Amino acid sequence: MKQFTVVIVDDHTLLSQAIQAMVNTFNKFVVLYTCKNGQELVDKFSHQENIPNIVLMDINMPIMNGVETTEWISKNHSKVNVLALSVEDEEFTILKMLKAGVAGYLLKDTEKDVLEKALIEIAENGFYHTKSVTTILMNSLSGNEVKEIDITDKERQFLKLSCTELTYKEIADQMCLSPKTIDNYRNSLFCKLNVKNRVGMVTYAIKNKIYTL
Amino acid sequence: MKQFTVVIVDDHTLLSQAIQAMVNTFNKFVVLYTCKNGQELVDKFSHQENIPNIVLMDINMPIMNGVETTEWISKNHSKVNVLALSVEDEEFTILKMLKAGVAGYLLKDTEKDVLEKALIEIAENGFYHTKSVTTILMNSLSGNEVKEIDITDKERQFLKLSCTELTYKEIADQMCLSPKTIDNYRNSLFCKLNVKNRVGMVTYAIKNKIYTL
DNA sequence: TATTTTTAAGGGGAAAACCCCTTTTTTAGT
DNA sequence: ACTAAAAAAGGGGTTTTCCCCTTAAAAATA
Numbered sequence A, B: 001m002k003q004f005t006v007v008i009v010d011d012h013t014l015l016s017q018a019i020q021a022m023v024n025t026f027n028k029f030v031v032l033y034t035c036k037n038g039q040e041l042v043d044k045f046s047h048q049e050n051i052p053n054i055v056l057m058d059i060n061m062p063i064m065n066g067v068e069t070t071e072w073i074s075k076n077h078s079k080v081n082v083l084a085l086s087v088e089d090e091e092f093t094i095l096k097m098l099k100a101g102v103a104g105y106l107l108k109d110t111e112k113d114v115l116e117k118a119l120i121e122i123a124e125n126g127f128y129h130t131k132s133v134t135t136i137l138m139n140s141l142s143g144n145e146v147k148e149i150d151i152t153d154k155e156r157q158f159l160k161l162s163c164t165e166l167t168y169k170e171i172a173d174q175m176c177l178s179p180k181t182i183d184n185y186r187n188s189l190f191c192k193l194n195v196k197n198r199v200g201m202v203t204y205a206i207k208n209k210i211y212t213l
Numbered sequence C: 001t002a003t004t005t006t007t008a009a010g011g012g013g014a015a016a017a018c019c020c021c022t023t024t025t026t027t028a029g030t
Numbered sequence D: 001a002c003t004a005a006a007a008a009a010g011g012g013g014t015t016t017t018c019c020c021c022t023t024a025a026a027a028a029t030a
Helices: A013-024 A038-046 A066-076 A091-100 A112-125 A131-141 A153-162 A168-174 A179-193 A198-207 B013-025 B038-046 B066-076 B091-100 B112-125 B131-141 B153-162 B168-174 B179-193 B198-207
Strands: A004-009 A029-035 A054-057 A081-086 A104-107 B004-009 B029-035 B054-057 B081-086 B104-107
Touching (some): A013 B013, A038 A066, A081 A091, A081 A112, A091 A104, A091 A131, A104 A112, A153 A168, A153 A179, A168 A179, A179 A198, A198 B198, B004 B112, B013 B029, B029 B038, B038 B066, B081 B091, B081 B112, B104 B112, B153 B168, B153 B179, B168 B179
Parallel strands (some): A004 A054, B004 B029, B004 B054, B054 B081
């Protein structure tokens, strides 16, 4: 019987080993190897190591995250299907992964059986999506797009500093700008991010991983 | 050969099932059942279900978290050893768990062999601690204590609302208090949390999981 | 019972944040 | 070469935040 090959990418060794053991109990699948981050996967793929049929991908990883890695796989190894495995259920994260080209998106609180089912579907049809993920995809296509907010480099830099206890005056000094220019960035960010005050900026930046605590 | 019993507490079903499968491969251990959160464990323990020798505990859980659950176990079932399994490596979180009475603290990026070793040590001696965790414990005992900040209920409530885009005036209305009273809470929190402004309060609250994004 | 802590509220003032507006230069896209 | 967007700076004003300091009742603790 033909077996499908799987590679697991997750920075938490214990979890990837545990998932590996679990996937190996599915008789249609076999795990080739595991990677601690996206960079490791890129290295292995580039050196013509065994290319798997499916990649089981975590999203929050250091060095090279799940979104970047999935984009790279879609470009360079389009035959490889990516199944995202994440704790995050936020719309914009899921949408990012869908755009990057994942074949499926599972939350880490799904059942063992669902994982097996998803792997089988992906191996056979190239994709598996739950109702909730499909709904998000629909909304996105029907124009209700979760708008990708584009902030400029300077705005981003200012936004990060706004998450510290510095006053705008001190931020101006650090960025070698007039407090009035800083006021412009503050104002444009309020509009772009749709927030009312500095607290809104801070929570936005943390939520969207622009600033890390 | 005598086997030790294990219960796993983790809100991510897939992970707890995977860890369960892994622990079951250790021939000295057997998993009795899993719980999605602390409340579920308290329910089962209270209804005189099988009480295990060891509890494998995640920290970030909804409803009842790892710290609260460990404290409850220490009080009501002191014979049960708790092995914490977390992604967090922040000092104050580890110290909180140590104070709550864990027998061990492992990061989720440890090896399978280390988990088995830790379980064996705990089963035999009642505790297992890595060098890094021991160092934190030492610093704590030698007076360099990571000070436990005690905020009152009202301060906590105000702190949470400060993380939203409400003005202090609006927070005062919501809490049915004079803006001047709110000003008192703000001021006392600035001192207690050692912050300079509202941004400092917000980042503190998020860091310490008083406010969830 | 006495003491400390918490909760509640106020007066007054300085600093920072917020919100309009306009202008100029530089940079990037069609 | 033209247009749009981004970067930089200022004028002038309101609101909010921040920081003292004082008083007093209620609640927890010794």
